Amino acid sequence: MPDTVIDVRSLVKKFGDFTAVDQVSFLVERGQVVGYLGPNGSGKTTTIRVLLGLLRPTAGSATVLGFDVDREAERIRPLVGYMSQKFALYEDLTVRENLVFYAGVYGMTPTEYRPRVTEVIELIGLTGREGERAGALAGGWRQRLALGIAIVHKPQLLFLDEPTSGVDPEARRAFWDLIYTLAEGGTTIFVTTHYMDEAEHCGRVGIMYNGRLVAMDTPSALKQSQLKGPAWNVVADPLIPAL
Amino acid sequence: MRRLRALIRKEFTHMRRDPRTLVMILIMPILQLFLLGYISNDVRNISAVVFDQDNSRASRALLDAYRAADYFSLDYVAYSEADVTQLIDSGQARAGIIIPPSYGGDLAAGRSAEVAVLIDGSDPTIANAALSAATFVGQAHATNIRFQQLAVRGPAAVTAGLPFEVRTRVLYNPDLLSSYNIVPGLIGTILLFTTMGLTANAIVRERERGTIEQLIVTPIRNWELILAKITPFILVSMVDVVLILLVGTLWFGVPIRGSVLLLLALSGLYLLPNLGLGLLISTFARTQQEAQIVILPLMLPFWMLSGFIFPIAAMPAALQVISRFIPLTYFLVIVRSIVIKGVGIEILIPQIAALSIFAVLLLGIAALRFRKTLD
Ligand SMILES: Nc1ncnc2c1ncn2[C@@H]1O[C@H](COP(=O)(O)OP(=O)(O)O)[C@@H](O)[C@H]1O
Ligand SMILES: [Mg+2]
Numbered sequence: 033m034p035d036t037v038i039d040v041r042s043l044v045k046k047f048g049d050f051t052a053v054d055q056v057s058f059l060v061e062r063g064q065v066v067g068y069l070g071p072n073g074s075g076k077t078t079t080i081r082v083l084l085g086l087l088r089p090t091a092g093s094a095t096v097l098g099f100d101v102d103r104e105a106e107r108i109r110p111l112v113g114y115m116s117q118k119f120a121l122y123e124d125l126t127v128r129e130n131l132v133f134y135a136g137v138y139g140m141t142p143t144e145y146r147p148r149v150t151e152v153i154e155l156i157g158l159t160g161r162e163g164e165r166a167g168a169l170a171g172g173w174r175q176r177l178a179l180g181i182a183i184v185h186k187p188q189l190l191f192l193d194e195p196t197s198g199v200d201p202e203a204r205r206a207f208w209d210l211i212y213t214l215a216e217g218g219t220t221i222f223v224t225t226h227y228m229d230e231a232e233h234c235g236r237v238g239i240m241y242n243g244r245l246v247a248m249d250t251p252s253a254l255k256q257s258q259l260k261g262p263a264w265n266v267v268a269d270p271l272i273p274a275l
Numbered sequence: 276m277r278r279l280r281a282l283i284r285k286e287f288t289h290m291r292r293d294p295r296t297l298v299m300i301l302i303m304p305i306l307q308l309f310l311l312g313y314i315s316n317d318v319r320n321i322s323a324v325v326f327d328q329d330n331s332r333a334s335r336a337l338l339d340a341y342r343a344a345d346y347f348s349l350d351y352v353a354y355s356e357a358d359v360t361q362l363i364d365s366g367q368a369r370a371g372i373i374i375p376p377s378y379g380g381d382l383a384a385g386r387s388a389e390v391a392v393l394i395d396g397s398d399p400t401i402a403n404a405a406l407s408a409a410t411f412v413g414q415a416h417a418t419n420i421r422f423q424q425l426a427v428r429g430p431a432a433v434t435a436g437l438p439f440e441v442r443t444r445v446l447y448n449p450d451l452l453s454s455y456n457i458v459p460g461l462i463g464t465i466l467l468f469t470t471m472g473l474t475a476n477a478i479v480r481e482r483e484r485g486t487i488e489q490l491i492v493t494p495i496r497n498w499e500l501i502l503a504k505i506t507p508f509i510l511v512s513m514v515d516v517v518l519i520l521l522v523g524t525l526w527f528g529v530p531i532r533g534s535v536l537l538l539l540a541l542s543g544l545y546l547l548p549n550l551g552l553g554l555l556i557s558t559f560a561r562t563q564q565e566a567q568i569v570i571l572p573l574m575l576p577f578w579m580l581s582g583f584i585f586p587i588a589a590m591p592a593a594l595q596v597i598s599r600f601i602p603l604t605y606f607l608v609i610v611r612s613i614v615i616k617g618v619g620i621e622i623l624i625p626q627i628a629a630l631s632i633f634a635v636l637l638l639g640i641a642a643l644r645f646r647k648t649l650d
Pocket of ligand 1: 052071077
């Protein structure tokens with residue numbers, strides 16, 4: 033088991049002439065909660081998509097759990113979970129059916145997934161509502177179901193792409209409690225956000241701006257540099273409206 | 276296998292939760308069948324021109340029989356065959372009844388006479404009605420005469436066969452759209468819709484929902500996703516085939532002369548190129564509307580140029596070439612041959628080969644493109 037779960041080196045992703053991710057390098061250690069902070073369009077989703085093998089890197093390299101994201105994506109997939117920005121729910125399926133489906137596509141047998149699905153439903157607080165259609169759930173609950181879908185196969189590493197956008201502040205707080213619960217269970221978590229206050233919740237925070245990773249450190253160290261360096265100020269300004 | 280089972284189960288749940296689509300898939304072919312089947316059966320008072328070269332009591336009796344049956348309105352009298360064709364050409368008459376000079380004499384002598392009926396095939400529904408009416412009324416009248424002859428002269432004096440025969444000839448459109456043709460043809464067009472149209476939508480829907488990304492990051496293989504998507508539609512399409520055949524035979528009396536099993540098997544083969552097309556469209560379209568925008572203009576030439584509505588032989592050469600690239604063209608030959616002529620698999624090898632080539636090509640291209648968009 034490597035202790036470095038994500039290793040990104042000089043990663044570049046271009047769409048045509050446009051560079052969405054520009055020379056990004058960072059490491060993520062096992063068990064960390066790493067925040068990836070940046071305004072809309074700064075390249076957060078693109079970074080995650082490359083790490084999941086959904087997009088091919090233009091230059092540079094990256095490994096996830098020791099596997100190369102370009103050549104060995106299929107080996108990464110069973111080990112990681114992904115909650116995309118657009119909650120990937122089947123609205124016409126019930127809460128339980130959604131979870132059972134994703135458990136099934138990860139190859140779990142009924143004897144494996146039955147207790148696991150019940151456990152996940154309990155964790156995300158949807159006990160008693162298993163039979164409701166996902167489409168009938170309110171925003172905060174859909175978000176939790178989307179998380180449940182991402183963790184039903186017990187991934188070691190979890191990618192959460194703006195999981196709290198468009199959810200009310202109370203649901204956001206409750207969601208971060210959930211993230212801590214998962215982290216305590218040993219899951220490494222890589223979470224993007226454009227809410228600056230959420231950076232406080234993370235062990236380490238990377239700051240993306242215009243495709244570049246301008247800083248990555250602990251929240252307190254970043255605050256220190258905010259006083260001196262220009263980088264944080266540049267980033268902070270466009271972030272304020274997002275709050 | 277577990278992954279595939281989970282995927283297929285999900286597709287069936289989607290189908291169950293959307294009963295309107297399911298009902299439509301099952302009802303639509305029956306509806307179309309009744310619509311097309313009845314339009315072509317309910318035409319009356321077809322304007323006709325008569326060229327009676329015999330002008331005997333017997334010939335007038337025959338014309339009276341046509342008049343009485345209400346199918347034809349004998350509006351014009353002609354004095355030459357050229358007149359007959361001229362009236363039909365100009366569209367004033369839809370049919371022409373030509374009685375030979377020897378008609379009365381032949382009947383009296385017990386020889387078999389021949390009455391010709393020309394039919395304008397340019398409007399298949401009218402032509403179809405005229406065709407069956409001409410034959411039906413003629414046979415009824417011939418049977419009547421036969422009974423009279425039997426009563427008057429006794430069995431010994433009567434030759435075998437009917438006293439006269441109506442020979443119909445369709446101008447412009449010899450392969451008429453008749454319920455015999457509609458029922459088999461519908462199988463082809465309905466399958467086209469359920470497979471190409473609905474498969475494209477099923478995959479595009481995953482993209483619209485944003486679930487496609489989630490599916491790609493699971494260990495699902497491309498072929499598993501594709502197979503799961505098409506399985507429910509294959510099953511429902513097969514139910515459709517059986518439904519159309521049942522209604523076709525029980526209600527419209529279209530006999531199935533060939534092997535039903537062969538028909539089902541080749542229907543299965545015909546599904547493959549259409550599924551390939553549907554998948555291919557789904558790799559281009561981002562939304563269901565976009566998919567529809569591609570599918571509708573594609574369906575139209577398929578209908579028009581495959582021989583479902585117009586006979587291929589009557590089309591301009593350029594269109595005939597296009598028709599060769601439409602899978603439906605080959606399937607129509609297959610299904611009509613099996614249902615109407617009762618032929619076996621050995622006759623249909625060229626069509627089977629063509630469909631197989633289309634299947635491999637289209638599914639192959641779709642699978643390649645599919646992988647690309649996933650990456
Ligand atoms: N498939 C794509 N094709 C072209 N441009 C893209 C594509 N995906 C993202 N982009 C562009 O790349 C930039 C970064 O996008 P993204 O990674 O989604 O940002 P974020 O997630 O930080 O909001 C944006 O300007 C976006 O428009
Ligand atoms: Mg994003």
